[in-house]
Amino acid sequence: MSEHKHFLNKKFIVTFIVLALLGSGAYAGIWYWGNQKYSFKDMNPVFTPRPDPTADWKTYTNTQYGFEFKYPQTWAKVSSASYADGTPHLIIYTDMYPAQDYDARVDVYLDNLKSVQDSNPLFKGSIGSLTIINNVSWVKYQVKGLNGNLLDGFDYLTEHNAKTYDIGASAITANQILSTFKFTGASVSPLPVAGNGILMGHADVGSICPVQQSGVACTPSPQANMARQVGVFTQAGALVSSQHLDANGNYQFSLVPGIYTIKASGMQVDRLSVTKGTVTIKVGQTTTLNFSIDTGIR
Known part of the structure; x- marks a missing residue:
């Protein structure tokens, strides 16, 4: 009888320990996922305005x-x-x-x-x-x-x-x-071009820092932007027009209606070698094509 009672006591202790471990594990899991949910909920992206590279010009x-x-x-x-x-x-x-x-x-x-x-x-x-x-x-x-x-x-x-x-x-x-x-002054407007459409966009030039640190913006200089070119090609591969990016990395073309392939210079600034997309230009409409340019500099 005493041996049976001793066995039951041991069985009770083992069961208690197992339940305690399960309970603490469940609590830890609830606490962890509760914190994870709280962290994800509170992670709001912070957008910083693009600095003007010509501000000190x-x-x-x-x-x-x-x-x-x-x-x-x-x-x-x-x-x-x-x-x-x-x-x-x-x-x-x-x-x-x-x-x-x-x-x-x-x-x-x-x-x-x-x-x-x-x-x-x-x-x-x-x-x-x-x-x-x-x-x-x-x-x-x-x-x-x-x-x-x-x-x-x-x-x-x-x-x-x-x-x-x-x-x-x-x-x-x-x-x-x-x-x-x-x-400056009155009557300031670009030359009207009848029958054309507009292609415009922005290129993010990077990486241009020796090491890009997480969370630290790496803003390209005006010279880095303006060294890169954008070219407009026909479907047959003929160059229609090209220009360098402006100091802020923007570009804009006035084109006759049609389908064009857009290329940009990459690591070799003097070659329009990287295809960035195909656009369809329509009369009186503006088409936007934004893309990134990898300089290969790390």
Whole structure:
């Protein structure tokens, strides 16, 4: 009888321990999942505004001809001048000791765009491509050498208030000007292009830091953005138009209706080698294509 009672006591103790372990395990599980639920519930994403990479740039303003643009503080000199025929222009030096007479120029012709295109040997007989940068429509020409070869220089022409504005520079320098160029005063609007549609978007350029730390934003510099290109191609693979991103990583094209393939430069900034998508352009409509560009830098 005593042995049987002792056995029951042992059985009771074992059962009690098992139940206690199960109870504590269940409590721990409820506590854990309760905390997990609480943590997930309280994890609200924090969105920080994209910093303006041109915030510390200087501003050049021309009140006589109604335009302004921003430029890096590292640029050496921006000065007004005029040609022998009286055409006003702006001379820009990005370096203190430039390799040539100037690094960029802004000419103002007191005539309409067609007259300038027909009379200037730089543009006469050439076919320019239409591009929109910072809400201003430009006709883009690539500069040719004496033997007809293409150089790393471009002229961007636009008409405003019966005057033609011509910005000439290398690709990166021109885009530094164009990305913030705007007309001031009354009647400010881009050139209307009848029958076209708009393609626009933003490219996130990265990674551009040696090490990207979790939770720390890695903002590309204006130069990193403007070194990258976006190109518009026909379905057959022919290049229709191309441009560099502006200082904020934005781009915009005015295109005739059709289906186009969009490519961008990646690790090789001078090659439009990475396909970003296919778009259909319709008359009077705006199509948006945003994408990322991996520079390969880690």
